[in-house]
Amino acid sequence: MTAAPVLASFGGAFEFIFTPQTSNVTGGKGVGGLDQVIELTLNQLEITLLALALALVIALPAGLFFGHRGTGEFIALGLGNAGRAVPELALIALMAAVIGIGLLNLTVALAILGIPPILTNTFVGIRQVDRASVEAARGLGMTELEIVRKVEAPMAIPSIFTGIRTATINIVATATIAPLAGVATLGEFILGENVYGPDGVLAGAILVALLALALEFSLAGLQRLLTSKGLKLRPA
Amino acid sequence: MRFDKTRLGMALAMLAALALAIGVSACGSSDDSSDSTASEGGEGGAAIVSNPENAKVSLTIGSKNFPEQEILGEIYTQALAAAGYKAKSDLSLGSETVAHKAVQSGAISGYPEYASTALTSFFGLEPEEVPSDGNEAWEKANEEFEKEGLVAFEPTPFASANAVGTLKKTAEKYGLEDVSDLEGVSEKLSLYGSPECRQRIDCLAGLEELYGLKFKSFHPVDISLRYTVLEKGQADLSILFTTDPQLSAEKDKFVILEDDKHVFPAGNIIFVSTPKVVEKAGPDYEKTIVEVQKGLTLPVMQELDARVELEKQTPKEAAAAYLKSAGYTG
DSSP states (O other), X not given: OOHHHHHHHHHHHHHHHHSOBOOGGGXXXXXXXXXXXXXXXXXXXXXXXXXXXXXXXXXXXXXXXXXXXXXXXXXXXXXXXXXHTOOHHHHHHHHHHHTOSSHHHHXXXXXXXXXXXXXXXXXXXXXXSOHHHHHHHHHTTOOHHHIIIIIIHHHHHHHHHHHHHHHHHXXXXXXGGGGGBTOOOTXXXXXXXXXXXXXXXXXXXXXXXXXXXXXXXHHHHHHHHHSOHHHHHSOO | OOOOHHHHHHHHHHHHHHHHHHHHHHHTSOOOXXXXXXXXXXXXXOOOOOOGGGGGOEEEEEOOSXXXXXXXXXXXXXXXXXXXXXXXXXXXXXXXXXXXXXXXXXXXXXXXXXXXXXXXXXXXXXGGGSOSSHHHHHHHHHHHHHHTTOXXXXXXXXXXXXEEEEEHHHHHHHTOSBGGXXXXXXXXXXXXXXXXXXXXXXXXXXXXXXXXXXXXXXXXXXXXXXTHHHHTTSOSEEEEETTOTHHHHTTTTEEEOBOTTOOSOOEEEEEEEOHHHHHHHOHHHHHHHHHHTTTOOHHHHXXXXXXXXXXXXXXXXXXXXXXXXXXXXX
16 A cells, blocks of 8 residues: 555545535535534543543542552452453443433443543552551651542552543543434544545544543643652652 | 462452353354244245356345344345355445445445435435435436446335434424424424434435424434434434334334425435446346345335344344245245
């Protein structure tokens, strides 16, 4: 396969992103273009952030709790690993039958997808905190909650953030198929090849990848801000 | 190092669970035991004769990605196998664009397409321009197919179309019989359809432009959920197919509105293939396909759809039952 047709398809995809294209099936109305791209991207971002927030609210405290106590390893790690095996489409279908279609259904389904990495990485991160530091803190008279807040969590930031970043990427990637369950995201371009054409499909894929990268970089930046100086100097 | 009995116990339990999981999934594949009760094919078709000449020809029959298509794909595959071909199926390829490309590239020998879909989606006709006569539509589509080096066989007796459907009580509440009756009412109603419905002139775009309707909202959902959203009360209106079994099986629950402005063209199935395959496969190829689909009237197709969508049979089983009871296979 030569380079020329590949590059040509990218050209078509970029055109699709910026200017509306004609399509056989729309009776003359244009498809694609920046307005539609922005709308769908914002939808995808919205549902990603909502699902991530829900996953954080559930998994972060659980991970901190079990990690600090040192119990529930089977749940934290086992659930984490088993959760990765859940097929997203089946989960969405199950939610559709139980909760119904739409934003709530999808937020819950995507949050379920995001919980395992956060839970596992938080748990492991806390467990790996230097026990001497924890004992010293206890000796100083800190309460258990203070120990988690001031000693364990800050030292586990790298691991916790790895979990959050993994969860975010999983969620944003899966949010692409949200149009099958009532929420219009960039997946519209990929699922509706009859309407948007092969240029649209490729454009959709490119946009999802860009969105994922943008989120990844943002979270990496946030992680650097939150990681204490001492940890940054520590040799890997 | 202590020999940890609990560790061993857990490991054995894990292995047992894994073995069970593998065993269950292996047993999960269905066995072909279908009891054919109601009539699946009215007329007695001529039994397909196996021609040894055909054994050297391999055919791959494709289909689009919903049950009615898969049933048709299976019917053709099994019929061609009965005629002596080395026929295999490659179902659920995707939407019409994907299937179209597959037959053009030679990845499949052929697949069943709706004449209306071919005319609007491939050849850019407006929905009102699609001939309502099945044979006319076939001829028009065939003309266009020949220009791209493809060929389409004669149409099936049944035709299928998109339709605006709703719960019977919704229709009674607002006095809806035709789609035009939605004027003035549609602003309060939500419409659910496949993701591409929003932009298609033979779907939402057509309802907006040609009927002048504005809906309260449109939500994209997977085709398989088109009745679920109505039942769950989330959708006021949903895009259905006229061949859907739910329409006859649950006719006091669901109704479709009459398409008085012809935005949803009806399409008979025409089998699309290439002249190259037709030549290589010999006369039995087209003959078998055209013969075996003669029994597919609207009630028969609905019955087959019912078996797969409501009774959860596989397309393979439903197709086999059809061929047998219609007399094509022994």
